[in-house]
Amino acid sequence: MTDRVYKKIEITGTSATSVEDAVKNAVAHAAKTVRMMRWFEVVETRGRLENDKVAEWQVTVKIGFAVD
Secondary structure (H helix, E strand, O other): OOOEEEEEEEEEEEEEHHHHHHHHHHHHHHOOOOOOOEEEEEEEEEEEEEEEEEEEEEEEEEEEEEOO
């Protein structure tokens, strides 16, 4: 068994639909440039209001990935 080393980035995803979709959007966007992603952690959830209604979910996640 080898020891592993990880690095974390923090990114915020958005969605007009749900918190879950905001997380999925953040992970999908990170996957375009980050290799070997292993886990995520939700660190903040908030939203944007428009005309007294929820218009957008904003979720900040930390994504951990293995370092070569």
